[in-house]
Amino acid sequence: MPLIGRSPAMQELYRLLARLVETDLTVLVSGPSGTGKELVARTLHDCGKRRHGPFVSTDMAAIPRELAESELFGHEKGAFTGATSRSVGKFEQAEGGTLFLDEIGDMPMEVQTRFLRMLQQGEFTAVKGCRPIGADARIVVATNRNLRQLARQGLFREDLFYRLNIVPARLPPLRDRIEDIPDLVRHFLDMAADDGLPRKTISAEALWLLKSYSWPGNVRELENLVRRLTVLCAEGSIDAEAVRAEFDETRVGASRESDAPTNSFREAVERHLSRYFAAHEDGLPPNGLYDRVIKEIERPLIAMCLNATRGNQVRTAKLLGLNRNTLRKKICELQIPVVRGPR
Ligand SMILES: Nc1ncnc2c1ncn2[C@@H]1O[C@H](COP(=O)(O)OP(=O)(O)O)[C@@H](O)[C@H]1O
Ligand SMILES: [Mg+2]
Structure with a gap:
């Protein structure tokens, strides 16, 4: 194995990997940045039966949200403005091999829904496609965030978390x-x-x-x-x-x-937006940007307030300084799950 280290934690990891290499089980690798999550994914690929197939790696944090679905599942010609030809997504590119999805916590909700369905049914369709495509890639996902907590806060699909967490591999900090x-x-x-x-x-x-x-x-x-x-x-x-x-x-x-004051919210947003603009060929994302960006902020803001008030919408409305009806409308629009009562 290309992994170095004989500490008890690493030995336990090797035992787990040895049991997993010959299977096609989806594996969730978690650990802080730089602990070797991608190397674990490569090892699973290189030592397994899919080693002669492709190893495809993609970072969910680096893909603009509205491109994520088509990036992963592909799209048909004319699926959206600018889709001038059919495009093959990562799942199809990794056919016969392994797909590594890094920073899975950043996968947009709609994409999570599609991803879960694919895991359950073993097939998927491209965006605006009607022909089902058989999913034949071993999937390894990674995160440096606490997915369970994200799921509790309504920022990650709970059912997807449980599905991924069947085979967890944890990498401890150095x-x-x-x-x-x-x-x-x-x-x-x-x-x-x-x-x-x-x-x-x-x-x-x-x-x-x-x-x-x-x-x-x-x-x-x-x-x-x-x-x-x-x-x-x-x-x-x-x-x-x-x-x-x-x-x-x-x-x-x-x-x-x-x-240097580099940690302000505004600067984080600016950094994110400039990456986002740069990810588009002529520096221009699709129209309707204002609403999309505001939604990105509204969703976690409302979800966290709901979580903090244990799902109490009256208190959440007060906390946010919003009218109760407005809040209800937004919860509905943004499909934020409301879980009531103590946890
Ligand atoms: N156990 C290990 N043995 C050898 N090299 C390692 C080990 N863990 C990490 N590395 C190396 O450290 C660097 C960071 O690893 P990487 O897998 O990219 O981390 P992560 O995906 O968790 O951020 C890579 O160059 C990788 O090869
Ligand atoms: Mg990494």
Whole structure:
């Protein structure tokens, strides 16, 4: 297996993967960013019976919401303005192989409905298509969010969550398996050497220092650091001094970043919108943008207020400063599930 690490958590993961490789079961891989979720999906593909088929990977967070359905299921010619020809979706592209759906928590509700139906029926239709297409791709989904909680808040379909959660694989953060760090470092040093960088070793003290760090970026951060050290270190062995210097650098960088007010809601929206505009060829999304964007904000806002008031619509209306009838209309329009009573 291409996965490195012998910590109890990793060994448990290997046992699970060994049982899963020869099956077509849908697997839900969860864990913080950089813990190896995509690598697990690849491993399931590369070691399984579908290894000669394609491995197709797609990130739900990177697809503009209204394109998501057609991206995954494909569309017929003329399905919407601009659909000048038939397009094959990811599920069909992955036929005979594996489809990896990253950031499944960002899958729009309508798409979740279609996805669940496909999982249950084993077939799907393209957008505006009438011919059913047999689903023949092994599906691995990943998330770094708490799907159960999203489902409770009405932001993810509960039935889909239960369907996906039949086979969960959890990846712990790197700081919870620091005993894996020496093996990982050696592995990344070997990889750097394979890429033509000078072959380096690492001192025991440097390793100890690496094990005492908290690794918010997990294995990805470790991999990048090892690579940087390989390039920067003049000597054949990476010592603690070099590691310390790098840590100081990142810490200075991190505090500089957190000084800047980059975390405001407005800036998050601006960032999201500029990515969204950039995802369209001429920088112009389809018309009707205002309503679509407002709905994106309304839905989680109302769902969270309902959740906070345990489904009490009178209190939710007050909390939002909305008229009760307006709230009722919006709940209906946005198809927000209302769950009453304590949880
Ligand atoms: N257990 C592991 N052994 C070897 N490399 C790993 C391991 N976990 C993660 N990596 C490497 O770390 C990087 C981030 O992994 P990735 O699968 O993209 O994480 P995630 O999808 O959880 O964000 C990749 O380059 C991957 O190859
Ligand atoms: Mg990833």
